Amino acid sequence: MTIHTPQSQLTAAGRGRLYIGGEAVAGEGETFAVINPGTEEVIAEVAGASAGQVEAAIGAARRAYDSGVWCDLPAAERAQALRRLMAALAAQRDRLVELSVREAGCPVSSGSMAAQVHAPLQHGLDTIELFLQLPEFEENPLPFEQRLTPRGGAVQSLRRHLPVGVVAAISAYNFPFYTNLWKVLPALITGNTVILRPNPLTPLAALVFGEAAEAAGLPPGVLNVIAEQGAGGAVALSTHADVDMVAFTGSTGVGKQVMVQAAPTMKRLQLELGGKSAQIYMPDSVAQAGMAAAMVAMGHAGQGCAHGTRVFVPEADKAQALEAMAAPLAKVKIGDPADPQTQMGPVISAAQRDRCERYVALAVEAGAKVVYGGKRPEGLAKGFFFEPTILDTPDNKNPAAQEEIFGPVVSVIGYRDLDHLVEMANDSPYGLSGYVTGKDIKQAIGVASKIRTGTVNVNGGLLSAYASSGGWKQSGVGRERGVEGLRVYQQIQAMNIQGA
Template structure:
């Protein structure tokens, strides 16, 4: 069994795990990372065993109970984490090369910034935000409550304390981004963390462990373990010594994670699937013309917040479809390492098959393929950028998350009809409204039942949280809520004369 990763074309990584502050070789089944651009292996190394996951939990629990990290003054923790973040910034070229090879995100596309530079910038914002959040906040007692019945006075305080041991389970599409959203806020709050990346894209996340050692993170507060299966992840979601599970992935798996954590009353933070709506108001039809480019060129549609349901006025639909199709004439499908490539592959053969299946289901339910709809004729896992003319919002391609370069266009009679269809979904992660009349667009946005709505923009910041409504999840990431998610509230009621 290999203990050192094999590499291709200068992309090197040790394949070592971070276990309680020490770099170790995996003792479990081998992981083979496939380059989606070629369909060929790019690295092979031994994954962590279940026993190693168990050891990581024990180490994290002991570190938390000893309090060497949790009891540090926040300014001291932030100093160490700032040194860590500074080293991550020094390693951006290495991290970018790893991500390009393991995810297939094109190195020359606009999506690559969201893979590396954006998460590092957002983490700096969150480290800057953390000191502004007080550990103690006074509860708003009335004057009568402040005078105790036994005499004297009462003060009631909310104290924010670490949750304890955090298990972070990341997704494959933006591995660095998603991992850092969980990792740094949890550590800043004083927790011990065990991070488990997707077995499809573990390389950049494992590199985070090597850099953590170089930055001098205390032993025990961080472990990063990759595995080929799901046994370690299941141990993280069921073990009594894990206090909180933060998971990003599909809704179906998120439900299982919540079920596994229920017997031990774990706190759950779940960022799950999306089928986000874009409502294009009649006064801004041109906003729809580039919608296919935005969705399909954003990492081949593999983003849970992408606006894959596009609602336009029924009478404008033919013009919109023609303009969207023309916009894809400039798309260049190719290898992720080629700077001229604008759209790369999806992650796997299984994901290509999912795209094919949903196009077929859409057509069987009355949709028309405007362009694309099939695999690209080249090695690797490429699916053509696809525009579907959907007859209604009940079509399978409008209801289910496909997670590929597929966008559906649906006509609406009036704005009320558009809002009704946008809300007709079990998911509610993000949404978009486009309109020249900003007040009218804002009124539409306020009526969408989704966790984030972007009006005439797309915005993401370390200072502003995101999260899902309905089956799109529980809890928020980034911003104040994304830090407080890794803290418990302890109320202190103090009496005195």
């Protein structure tokens, strides 16, 4: 697919697209530019929401929830409306792909485009069907003697699952449509109302949700979409008394701020935060480590919180593994994400590119060696590009092994034995994901079961609406996808009933 939409159309698409109380409105706040990270060109100018419009969005969501116009609908009717919403989004598939290229910098032909657009469009429908399979009421397992009153009457104890209320959805820049959808759809199908606030670097994919809500005929206030350059609106969403829950994807540092801001009103939280996941090669599978670095680099330039950026191999095989990992990187085509030949695009901003440079320097100061990359690529005068980088890291204490860089940089670390491996894999403030590759399945599962992380993948991964993911330790709170990713948007009411 070749991207060819005129820039004038992209710019026009970014104006006047906030969606508040069932109406598309022009932003009354500061206007800000959306930059193509592959070319540094301005692709759109967005008039952001004013403080008054943020307040209006919260008020519209509050009124819509309290009125029962959405949460009191039978689940089947909410599902029908949300299928229309998904159909409206699916009709914009090509536009969403283009936005993933132009505002997020994802190469148009990259395998990452499946997670950017194609998988979420299917996952939305799957989420609706999964929710319809879940009971609203579940019986508590009372022992027989507690099921009778002293007078011989019957006792029943039930758990009822109800929506939380008004949800503030604050999404990330790396997979904007994906992270938008994985907050909006579960929150809406469970009966909540939503204010969606995208990352300022990638607001355009979120504004499409307002158009889809209008096309689907959602009641006013059920879904509201605002955009802003600063953080004032996000702070308001995480502090306002009329907001009952905050769902946030982003860095651990900002996630901690959200927790502090939400604490006075004790909001429900769902946070998917940073990661420094272990990519483990068992002694019988070192030969498969050759693509370990390339998978991270070509996985949206390493901008994925679940990427396996700490690569563990046996110490005796480390030199061989480093050589094998470096070879594929020499063939990786870096460049404009709109070019179908491009395999790896830019990071999102100049600041993020500088972060990659800084951490490579810190790693080297702490004893690491650059095996491949480590700098800005030559011949690309424009764009926020950074070379795919392999660091021969002496130990797991190195800054590049402990901190999330969020770029195409991997640390390769040797282990003496399996106990040493597990110790290092768990020596991290993060616990989002992990990967174990091994021919001896029993041995591989044994290691995987000892990794303290919210998800662990043995000989492959899975991206499904039916399987949840979520962070342990400083990688987050709560789950996304699956049953748990629906129930997090619900609260439990215990209902104890005695016969008259």
